[in-house]
Amino acid sequence: MAEARLKPDFSRERAAHRAGEVPVAGVDEVGRGPWAGPVVACAVVLDPARVPEGLDDSKRLSAVQREKLFEAICATAEVSLAFAPPTRIDGHNIRQATLWALARAVAGLPCAPRLVLVDGNDLPPLACTARTIIGGDGLVASIAAASIVAKVTRDRLMASLGAAHPGYGFERHMGYGTPEHAQALAALGACRHHRASFAPVRARLAMPAPEAAE
Incomplete structure (x- = not known):
């Protein structure tokens, strides 16, 4: 019988609190891979007395679950986006x-x-103590919370870009390199929200654009 998958918990934060490292922030980002749109980073300091139930890696949650947890996190924790x-x-x-x-x-x-817990294995330049945790969004409650807030924020932003730039399908693929996105890029050219340094966009920019797509 398969063992149940562990969910993120608050144990690392509690250990830091006992060591006098307060506050503890979890940080994560969403959107490194897409061809368009920003990277959204989030830092969250959870209230130990009001840790929302159901926190998990944002990729393992449905859109409905993410939206509910987004509201709960923003109502109970300190949250910062960039x-x-x-x-x-x-x-x-x-x-x-x-x-x-x-x-x-x-x-x-x-x-x-006083302490920042970072998802992955790459530390940002910070003035305080920081620790990387590979797979942290599936292990650490505050990192999971950051991943949820970043994901919901970016999805909402991409939906708004989809409305402002019809034809690209940003509201469906969120800027990722799907066949739909590739077809739209070929037909419309790149808009100002595309990442010109990414190979598929760079290739499109090297060709005569069918029409300006601002």
């Missing part, structure tokens, strides 16, 4: 733009954290 737009991604590369956004999200918290 955005790395396509211009920064193209000017600095996706890794540097992502680390910049993560650091900006931490800097935007109301109270500076």
